[in-house]
Amino acid sequence: MKYKSTRDTGLSLESAEVISAGISKEGGLFVPEAFPSLSGKEIEEMAALSYIQKARKIIGCYLTDFSDAELSDCIEKAYTAEKFVSSSIAPLVKLSDTAYILELWHGPTCAFKDMALQLLPHLLTVSAGKVLNGKSIVILVATSGDTGKAALEGFKDVPNTKILVFYPSEGVSAMQKLQMTTQDGENVHVAAILGNFDDAQSGVKNIFTSEEIRQTLARQNQVFSSANSINWGRLVPQIVYYFSAYCDLLREKEIKAGEKINVVVPTGNFGNILAAYYAYKMGLPVHKFICASNKNNILTDFIRTGVYDKNRPFYPTCSPSMDILISSNLERLLFDLTECDEKKIKQWFGELAKTGAYEVDEFVKQKLFELFYAGFCDDEETKATIRTTFTEENYLLDTHTAVALNVYRKYMAETGDDTKSIIASTASPYKFPASVLEAVAGNQDTDDEFILAQRLSDLSGTQIPDALIHLRSAKVRFTQVVASENMVEAVKGILK
Ligand SMILES: *Cc1c(COP(=O)(O)O)cnc(C)c1O
Numbered sequence: 238m239k240y241k242s243t244r245d246t247g248l249s250l251e252s253a254e255v256i257s258a259g260i261s262k263e264g265g266l267f268v269p270e271a272f273p274s275l276s277g278k279e280i281e282e283m284a285a286l287s288y289i290q291k292a293r294k295i296i297g298c299y300l301t302d303f304s305d306a307e308l309s310d311c312i313e314k315a316y317t318a319e320k321f322v323s324s325s326i327a328p329l330v331k332l333s334d335t336a337y338i339l340e341l342w343h344g345p346t347c348a349f350k351d352m353a354l355q356l357l358p359h360l361l362t363v364s365a366g367k368v369l370n371g372k373s374i375v376i377l378v379a380t381s382g383d384t385g386k387a388a389l390e391g392f393k394d395v396p397n398t399k400i401l402v403f404y405p406s407e408g409v410s411a412m413q414k415l416q417m418t419t420q421d422g423e424n425v426h427v428a429a430i431l432g433n434f435d436d437a438q439s440g441v442k443n444i445f446t447s448e449e450i451r452q453t454l455a456r457q458n459q460v461f462s463s464a465n466s467i468n469w470g471r472l473v474p475q476i477v478y479y480f481s482a483y484c485d486l487l488r489e490k491e492i493k494a495g496e497k498i499n500v501v502v503p504t505g506n507f508g509n510i511l512a513a514y515y516a517y518k519m520g521l522p523v524h525k526f527i528c529a530s531n532k533n534n535i536l537t538d539f540i541r542t543g544v545y546d547k548n549r550p551f552y553p554t555c556s557p558s559m560d561i562l563i564s565s566n567l568e569r570l571l572f573d574l575t576e577c578d579e580k581k582i583k584q585w586f587g588e589l590a591k592t593g594a595y596e597v598d599e600f601v602k603q604k605l606f607e608l609f610y611a612g613f614c615d616d617e618e619t620k621a622t623i624r625t626t627f628t629e630e631n632y633l634l635d636t637h638t639a640v641a642l643n644v645y646r647k648y649m650a651e652t653g654d655d656t657k658s659i660i661a662s663t664a665s666p667y668k669f670p671a672s673v674l675e676a677v678a679g680n681q682d683t684d685d686e687f688i689l690a691q692r693l694s695d696l697s698g699t700q701i702p703d704a705l706i707h708l709r710s711a712k713v714r715f716t717q718v719v720a721s722e723n724m725v726e727a728v729k730g731i732l733k
Contacts, residue, residue: 238252238269238270238271238273238298238299238300238301239251239269239270240252240254240255240267240268240269240270240469241267241268241270241577242261242263242265242266242267242268242579243261243265243266243267243268243568243569243572243579243582244261244263244264244265244579244582244583244586245261245263245265245579246577246579248261249270250267251302251367251368252299252300252301252302252303252364252469252470253302253303253363253364253365253367253368254364254368255267255469255470256357256360256361256364256462256468256469256470257361257364257365257368257369257374257460257462258462259445259461259462259463259465259467259468260442260445260463260467260468262446264442264446264586265568265579265582266467266469266565266566266568266569266572267469268469268569268572268573269299272515272518272519273298273299273519274518274519274520275295275480275519275520275521276520277494277495277520277522279520280480280483280484280487280494280520280521281487281494283480283484284484284485284487284488286484288316288325288326288327288477288481289312289313289316289326291477291480291481291484292312292316292356292474292477293308293309293312295473295476295477295480295519296308296312296473296474296476296477298519299473300360300473302367303360303363307363310359311356311359311360311363312356312359314359315355315356315359315474316355316356320344320345320351320355321343321344321345321351322343322344322702323340323343325485326343326352326478326481327339327340327341327343327352327478327481327482328340328343328485329482329485329486329489329659330632331491332626332630332632332642332660333630334655335649335655335656335657335658336642336645336658336660337482337486337491337657337658337659337660338632338638338660338662339478339482339659339660339661339662340662341478341661341662341663342635342662342663342664342665342668344387345387345390345704346383346386346387346390346416346704347664347665347667347668347702347704347705348382348383348386348387348558348663348664348665348668349383349509349661349662349663349664350383350384350386350387350388351387351390351391352474352475352477352478353387353466353470353471353472353474353475354384354387354388354390354391354464354471355387355390355391356391356470356474357388357391357464357468357470357471357474358391358392358395358398360470361374361376361398361462361470362395362396362397362398364470365397369460371458372458372459372460373397373398373399373458373459373460374397374398374399374459374460374461374462375398375399375400375401375454375459375460375461375462375732376388376392376398376399376400376401376461376462376463376464377401377403377441377444377445377461377462377463377728378400378401378402378403378441378463378464378465379403379404379434379437379438379440379441379465380402380403380404380409380417380434380437381404381405381408381409381434381505381506381557381558381559381560381561382404382408382409382410382413382557382558383413383558383663383664383668384464384465384466385402385403385404385413385417385427386413386416386417386420388400388402388464389402389417389420389422389425389427390420391464392422392424392425392464393420393421393422393424393425394422394423394424395424398424399424399425399426399459399732400424400425400426400464401426401427401428401728401731401732402417402425402426402427402428403428403429403430403437403440403441403719403724404417404427404428404429404430404437405429405430405432405433405434405436405437406429406430406431406432406718407553408433408434408553408557408560409557410557410668410669410671410672410686411671411684411686412667412668412669412670412686412690412705412708413557413668415686415708415711415713416705416708417715418713418714418715418716419708419711419712419713419714420714420715421714426715426731427714427715427717428715428717428718428719428727428731429717429718429719430718430719430720430721430724431718431719431720431721432720432721433551433553433560434560434561435551435561435562435563436721437721437724438465438561438563438565439563439721440721440724440725441463441465441724443724443725444461444724444725444728445461445463447725450725450728450729453729453732454732457732459732465506465565466506466507466508466509466511466565466566467565467566471508472508472511472512472515472566473512475508475509475512476512476515476516476519479500479512479513479516479521479659480516480521482659483498483521483522483659486498486657486659491657492657495522496522496657497522497523497524497656498522498523498524498656498657498658498659499523499524499525499526499527499645499648499654499656499657499658499659500513500523500525500526500527500658500659500661501527501529501641501642501644501645501648501658501659501660501661502526502527502528502529502641502661503529503530503556503559503637503638503640503641503661503663504528504529504530504536504559504564505558505559505560505561505564506561506564506565506566507536507564507565507566507567507569507570508565508566509661509663510526510528511566511569511570513526513661514526514570514573514608518573523608524654524656525608525609525610525648525654525656526608526609526610527609527610527611527612527641527644527645527648527658528540528609528610528611528612528644529611529612529613529614529640529641529643529644529645530559530611530612530613530640530644531552531554531556531559531560531613531614531615531616531619531640532552532554532613532614532615532616533551533552533554533559533560533561533562534613535547535549535562535564536564536567536611537611537612537613539567539611540605540606540609540610540611541611543596543597543601543602543605544594544595544596545567545585545589545594545595545596545597546593546594547562547563547589547593547594548593548594549562554615554616554619554636555616555619555620555636555669555672556616556619556636556637556639556640556669558637558663558664559637559640563589568582568586571585571597571601574597574600574601574604574605575598575600575601581597581598585597610648610652611644612643612644612647612648613640613644614640614643614644614647616672618643619636619639619640619643619672619676620636620639620672620675620676621643621676622634622639622640622642622643622646623636623639623666623672623673623676623677624676624677626639626642627676627677627697628677633666633673633677633693633697633699634662634666634673635662635663635664635665635666635668635669635673636664636669636672636673637663637664638660638661638662638663638664639676641660641661641662641663642660645658645660665702665705666693666699667690667693667694667701667702667705668705670686670689670690670693671684671686671689673693674689674692674693674696677693677696677697678692678696687706687708687709690705
């Protein structure tokens, strides 16, 4: 399998090259030149395989320049019993006759980012060994909260790597902030940005494409790479759990072989839902992709009208990992929907950079409307969904998954579609204890998140994940705060 860029289809690179580089030089994103396909029979047969075996089969279709031994080694190191609390890695919980919650947060940082970021460092190390001639890698991360911690945990003390994480100073939950500022490891660095996630993401993109920093780094025998979902090595592991969920439904006889399902995803940077779309390209039977947003509903507007317009207010919400106005991975979807038309991609994303807006053509709109449904909800609705799901179904949702369930219910009410639906559950409720407890038990007399988490545990009879309890006594190591326009200088300082 070879890879090209969404803005340069003339490229033909191996997966080791695209994983090492993260983003293409001209600013485009790497995509496979074709999608491998699995037959219905192959999907049925996969139901008998473990998660690790499924991962080997699916990821193996893409990373064809990895030997079987290299790939197996990477995957076995990632999805261990020590790191994932659930033995099935990504368990599926039946919520109602039509809705199944795919719990993707049983990894070490309690968010779905672990599904990819436990594997990426291993993929990157092998890739670097193939193509980087002994250079060491500097991983730059812009995070809306969960990627930062998951990347730090994945890359800490990985030989020949350094990792720098930037998070929006006021844009993450107290628990998320503590997770990052207390991170251990010799090769890690964390800084807060005065700005929102988009500022952090643009800053990181600027650093990536700055020739000056690139050369400074080269002199130190270092290169940049990315652990954000613009990196192909982040996306490909996410395809696996959609097949895993489908196989679980088959095994439990909830669906028949070949039966179509819906996939509902609480969306920010469009990585998770894109992985579902890629699973569909490979043969997963999907009826609709339901894209759920919070009050930052730019994707809802886009999917409903074909107009992407980021000239709008930015709202901090109780689902902070989705507080995003520039969804990077949408570029990959549009590239596919235009049937790989790099001219159109360059035109639209050029307009986005210049004016903050673009409109796709009729052909793409038609395809979007056919395959996708989009909706959003505000914080009040999010909390109401957490409350009713807890009282009526005895299931505790985090704020992001609640957005997804809320939008799913709106979809059901609007369309009457009773297709079995998988709802991607992206975080443990204990990562957002203040909002979740407020939703189920009203205002509290403290904002100490550990006390709130304990109350939530007492009330729901569920356990606080060990990884979060440990934070209580962990020492804060990182206190640096950087103005977003000073990120370049900050990075130079840190790398000296
Ligand atoms: C990152 C994240 C999302 C958004 O996922 P994308 O792949 O960026 O669309 C949703 N929920 C949680 C909890 C997250 O951490």
